Amino acid sequence: MTPQIVTLTVNSRTHQVALGAHITLLRALRDLGYTDVKNGCEKGDCGACAVLLDGKAVNSCLVLAWQADGAQINTNAGLGTQENPHPLQVAFADHGAVQCGYCTSGAIIAAHALLEANPAPTETEIRQALSGNLCRCTGYGQITEAVQAAAAVMQKVKGG
Amino acid sequence: MDKPKLNIVGQETRRKDGVARVTGQEKYTPDISLPRMLHGRILSSPYAHARIRSIDARPAEEMGAVVLTWDDIPHVRYNERIITVPSVLHKDHYVLADKVRRMGEAVAAVAAETEALAEKAARAIRVEYEVLPVLLDPSEAIKDGAEPIYDTAMWGTNEIPISGNIACTRNVEEGDVDQAFAQADVIVEGRFNTQKIYHAQMETKSCVCRPEPDGGLTVWPTTQSIHNVRILLGQIFDIPLSKIHVKKVPVGGTFGSSIQMNPPIPICAALALKARRPVRLTLTREEDVHDHTRYAGEIHLKLAARRDGTLLGAEMELVGDIGAHNIQAYSYLGVSIGWLVSLYRLPNVRYHGTAVYTNKAISCAMQGFGNPQVTFAAESLIDELAEKLGMDPLELRLKNYVGLGDTFWGQGPTVRSVVLSDGVPQLLHRGAEIIGWEHRPKPGSQTGRYRRGIGLGRGFHTSSAGAPQPGDVIDFSGAMVKVNTDGSVDVVTALMDHGGGTLEAIAKLVAEELCVPLELVNLAPAETGSTMYDCVTHATRGVYAGGGAAVKAARQVRQELKETAARFLNVMPEALDLRLDKQSGQGVVYVPSIPDRRMTIQEIATRCWTESWKTIAAAVSFRPTNCPPAYVNVFVEIEVDTWTGAVRTVMAAMGSDCGTVVNPVMAAGQLEGGLNKGAGYALFETNEWNADGQVAGGGYWIDAKTAAIGETPRLADFITHFADTWEPTGPHGAKGIGEAATNPVAAAYANAIYNAIGVRFYELPITPEKILRALAAENASDPH
Numbered sequence: 001m002t003p004q005i006v007t008l009t010v011n012s013r014t015h016q017v018a019l020g021a022h023i024t025l026l027r028a029l030r031d032l033g034y035t036d037v038k039n040g041c042e043k044g045d046c047g048a049c050a051v052l053l054d055g056k057a058v059n060s061c062l063v064l065a066w067q068a069d070g071a072q073i074n075t076n077a078g079l080g081t082q083e084n085p086h087p088l089q090v091a092f093a094d095h096g097a098v099q100c101g102y103c104t105s106g107a108i109i110a111a112h113a114l115l116e117a118n119p120a121p122t123e124t125e126i127r128q129a130l131s132g133n134l135c136r137c138t139g140y141g142q143i144t145e146a147v148q149a150a151a152a153v154m155q156k157v158k159g160g
Numbered sequence: 161m162d163k164p165k166l167n168i169v170g171q172e173t174r175r176k177d178g179v180a181r182v183t184g185q186e187k188y189t190p191d192i193s194l195p196r197m198l199h200g201r202i203l204s205s206p207y208a209h210a211r212i213r214s215i216d217a218r219p220a221e222e223m224g225a226v227v228l229t230w231d232d233i234p235h236v237r238y239n240e241r242i243i244t245v246p247s248v249l250h251k252d253h254y255v256l257a258d259k260v261r262r263m264g265e266a267v268a269a270v271a272a273e274t275e276a277l278a279e280k281a282a283r284a285i286r287v288e289y290e291v292l293p294v295l296l297d298p299s300e301a302i303k304d305g306a307e308p309i310y311d312t313a314m315w316g317t318n319e320i321p322i323s324g325n326i327a328c329t330r331n332v333e334e335g336d337v338d339q340a341f342a343q344a345d346v347i348v349e350g351r352f353n354t355q356k357i358y359h360a361q362m363e364t365k366s367c368v369c370r371p372e373p374d375g376g377l378t379v380w381p382t383t384q385s386i387h388n389v390r391i392l393l394g395q396i397f398d399i400p401l402s403k404i405h406v407k408k409v410p411v412g413g414t415f416g417s418s419i420q421m422n423p424p425i426p427i428c429a430a431l432a433l434k435a436r437r438p439v440r441l442t443l444t445r446e447e448d449v450h451d452h453t454r455y456a457g458e459i460h461l462k463l464a465a466r467r468d469g470t471l472l473g474a475e476m477e478l479v480g481d482i483g484a485h486n487i488q489a490y491s492y493l494g495v496s497i498g499w500l501v502s503l504y505r506l507p508n509v510r511y512h513g514t515a516v517y518t519n520k521a522i523s524c525a526m527q528g529f530g531n532p533q534v535t536f537a538a539e540s541l542i543d544e545l546a547e548k549l550g551m552d553p554l555e556l557r558l559k560n561y562v563g564l565g566d567t568f569w570g571q572g573p574t575v576r577s578v579v580l581s582d583g584v585p586q587l588l589h590r591g592a593e594i595i596g597w598e599h600r601p602k603p604g605s606q607t608g609r610y611r612r613g614i615g616l617g618r619g620f621h622t623s624s625a626g627a628p629q630p631g632d633v634i635d636f637s638g639a640m641v642k643v644n645t646d647g648s649v650d651v652v653t654a655l656m657d658h659g660g661g662t663l664e665a666i667a668k669l670v671a672e673e674l675c676v677p678l679e680l681v682n683l684a685p686a687e688t689g690s691t692m693y694d695c696v697t698h699a700t701r702g703v704y705a706g707g708g709a710a711v712k713a714a715r716q717v718r719q720e721l722k723e724t725a726a727r728f729l730n731v732m733p734e735a736l737d738l739r740l741d742k743q744s745g746q747g748v749v750y751v752p753s754i755p756d757r758r759m760t761i762q763e764i765a766t767r768c769w770t771e772s773w774k775t776i777a778a779a780v781s782f783r784p785t786n787c788p789p790a791y792v793n794v795f796v797e798i799e800v801d802t803w804t805g806a807v808r809t810v811m812a813a814m815g816s817d818c819g820t821v822v823n824p825v826m827a828a829g830q831l832e833g834g835l836n837k838g839a840g841y842a843l844f845e846t847n848e849w850n851a852d853g854q855v856a857g858g859g860y861w862i863d864a865k866t867a868a869i870g871e872t873p874r875l876a877d878f879i880t881h882f883a884d885t886w887e888p889t890g891p892h893g894a895k896g897i898g899e900a901a902t903n904p905v906a907a908a909y910a911n912a913i914y915n916a917i918g919v920r921f922y923e924l925p926i927t928p929e930k931i932l933r934a935l936a937a938e939n940a941s942d943p944h
Contacts, residue, residue: 020276023276027275035184035187035190035191036183036184036185037184038188038190038362038363038412039190039364039442040362040363040364040445040861041445041860041861042444042445043445043860043861043862045445045860045861045862046362046861048362075184076182076183076184077183077184077185079183080183081183082179082180082183082185085179085182085183088182089179089182089183090182092178092182093174093175093178093179093181093182094174094178095825096825096826096828096829098175098178098181098182099413099659099660099661099826099829099833100361100362100363100410100411100412100413100658100659101177101180101181101182101186101410101412101659102188102362102363102412102413102659103362104181104182104184105184108182123874123875127869127870127874130869131868131869131870132868133868133869134360134362134861134866134868135362136359136360136361136362136413136415136833136837136866137362137413137658137659137660137829137833138829138830138832138833138836139829139832139833139835139836139867139872140836140869140872141832141872141873141875141878142825142828142829142832143869144869144875145875
């Protein structure tokens with residue numbers, strides 16, 4: 001299989017990489033150093049590898065890298081920094097929504113996609129949006145609370 | 161006991177590693193890349209039971225891969241888990257399989273320049289197998305003439321024959337059981353079956369290993385114990401421990417799956433040693449699913465009681481399915497009877513435990529180490545007994561539970577201590593109030609499609625395996641606490657945090673002891689060479705025993721701060737005290753009666769530095785001499801849909817007695833995690849094997865049925881509460897929580913289902929299919 005040059009724009013940085021057609025976006029991103037994108041199962045079962053692909057949350061293990069050629073890809077690490085974390089990231093840290101942290105990046109991506117589309121979701125809508133993200137440590141109550149808290153903060157910021 | 165006022169412990173704080181984790185900056189083993197690192201891959205057996213006739217590695221080597229086969233590894237038999245003392249430790253495992261005993265066992269491994277090439281090379285290796293009959297059921301495996309899975313194993317330093325596929329047995333007898341049963345007014349008994357389930361930790365088992373020029377190794381493993389990994393690698397590869405550096409790396413959950421040194425670690429080390437280059441080896445999810453599970457088994461339990469509800473004695477027989485290797489079967493058999501006699505006062509008890517090999521994934525500890533299984537049986541039978549006696553099940557529990565002043569077996573027959581803190585009555589009464597216990601229906605009284613029921617499960621877990629005397633479980637911790645010149649404090653510990661906030665708790669406990677603001681106390685990166693031995697984070701011991709070590713070290717530092725300040729201030733050390741000075745944001749050492757005689761901790765440490773005197777520090781080992789029970793009870797209200805058999809959680813109330821609650825948000829999270837994992841165990845999680853020994857569905861995670869958000873209660877339907885207790889032997893009054901949160905949950909669901917539909921289930925998981933079958937059988941036998 002001859003590798004092809006694929007252009008991946010990740011967190012506003014553009015990479016041109018030579019990739020075989022069978023390489024998944026998950027593997028390509030991790031090889032580029034975006035290790036916040038976790039490999040939980042490589043089968044689309046767990047959601048740990050979720051990224052935003054042109055604003056839509058996808059499991060990057062189910063997308064081939066070439067399918068993301070030219071697209072805007074955002075990973076959780078691109079949403080905020082240690083010094084300036086995203087409101088969702090702050091809320092996850094403050095509501096006990098992070099324990100081992102392995103599912104966290106994927107869960108934040110799913111929540112981010114939800115809040116972009118629906119800034120004031122109900123609990124049922126949050127549960128639907130996060131239904132593809134497994135967390136084995138604690139469960140989902142504190143994650144739900146964190147999403148609610150972040151939604152409130154983001155609404156306030158938007159409302160001025 | 162009067163509880164001292166605490167300043168930092170118990171405060172809600174953002175965990176120190178929180179921002180790193182939420183921003184994706186935390187680095188786990190699979191995220192580590194080293195220069196010139198090769199990618200490892202194992203070649204898994206496609207058969208569950210087979211002899212390996214020949215291995216042809218040339219096709220893989222021709223692709224440029226480094227290949228590891230039986231001829232490349234040290235032929236040292238070991239046990240992956242070395243918490244049991246060596247004299248009673250079984251050893252039946254090699255770095256690569258001598259013979260295949262479960263599907264997915266590693267028969268060879270490769271390391272190559274890319275992941276893709278490693279995968280291709282592994283597939284190119286040609287192995288000739290002689291396929292043997294597959295044994296999946298312990299009752300088949302022990303039959304005469306069954307294919308032997310092992311001929312021998314090591315027991316201590318002796319090679320012992322294995323016959324009838326029985327790995328080991330363990331018997332316990334205390335008191336006069338026959339007399340107890342002869343005197344009983346009521347006897348209840350049942351046969352309870354529990355299933356193997358997958359840990360389903362988010363991070364698959366992984367290892368990075370770099371060979372060092374001095375012949376040593378640096379290792380970044382997925383583990384719950386860096387020191388035990390080091391000891392085992394030293395034994396297997398015959399390398400002095402001082403040349404093996406095992407680094408502490410955050411883990412993506414474990415739930416017991418990495419108490420032992422898992423197969424990828426020594427395989428990765430062997431690959432790195434052969435390749436003379438760093439290697440990373442990460443299991444795929446399917447490989448991981450085939451690797452380990454919770455212990456499954458059949459428990460035959462009999463309880464004898466007087467008419468007034470006093471328990472007189474018990475008989476228990478356990479046949480455990482340990483899968484393809486013996487990791488800790490002897491210990492598992494011991495703890496299982498321990499859990500029973502620590503749940504309820506049973507002065508007369510007879511126990512026979514048998515551990516049986518099968519060709520399935522290896523059984524190992526998973527949250528509770530036998531406790532959820534035994535508690536499911538015991539708490540189900542206690543409800544049956546209450547019904548026979550016409551007693552309130554809650555009152556029957558209060559009458560018989562092991563509480564204040566009673567002897568408690570923390571980890572089998574050799575680990576005994578006395579209960580010194582007990583929040584059980586508080587927890588039971590509060591939980592009953594939340595769930596509306598008084599208003600629960602009569603069992604089987606409902607008709608109609610949806611039937612609701614309320615159930616109670618009461619349980620506990622040990623906090624550590626500490627005891628006054630050494631037993632057959634190794635249990636001690638270590639810690640170093642060091643004051644820096646700016647007054648900040650380093651805590652250096654090998655203790656692992658699986659995500660529950662154990663290290664956050666350690667920081668709080670040290671800050672409390674030294675009267676230093678929490679932001680100035682930090683956990684240093686740690687590895688085996690720079691830390692005291694810590695056995696392993698298991699047995700709900702992290703906060704209690706790991707914290708006990710940290711507080712012991714901090715207490716010595718506190719004393720040294722006083723003695724040092726006494727010299728500088730020209731006062732007697734006994735006249736000095738410590739407090740947190742909010743104004744300066746520093747701990748101060750001061751004389752209460754002379755306000756101007758004071759120094760901040762920063763001033764003391766700085767002066768020790770500029771006057772070329774010393775570092776104020778202490779390094780200690782800490783052996784807990786108690787193993788206090790961390791009590792948890794759970795009340796659940798469920799609704800059974802009698803058309804579909806589905807069970808929905810309407811409401812759950814979970815109460816914990818963990819002594820001082822160190823991290824309130826994290827502790828509540830532990831309870832929620834316990835409920836979710838317990839409910840999964842009760843209702844739907846299972847690993848099933850087909851006749852060939854293949855995990856159903858090929859080992860995809862989705863078949864393990866880990867609960868997603870839709871299977872868990874909504875926010876308003878889950879309530880947690882904590883007992884107001886103080887554990888006198890614990891660090892600032894704390895004991896454990898983690899495993900206790902899972903242990904009683906399955907029993908609570910079984911009892912609630914009985915309450916709703918009048919059918920008692922003796923086998924987990926209680927799936928919709930089983931409920932429908934039971935309801936159909938009831939209807940067939942009931943003329944209405």
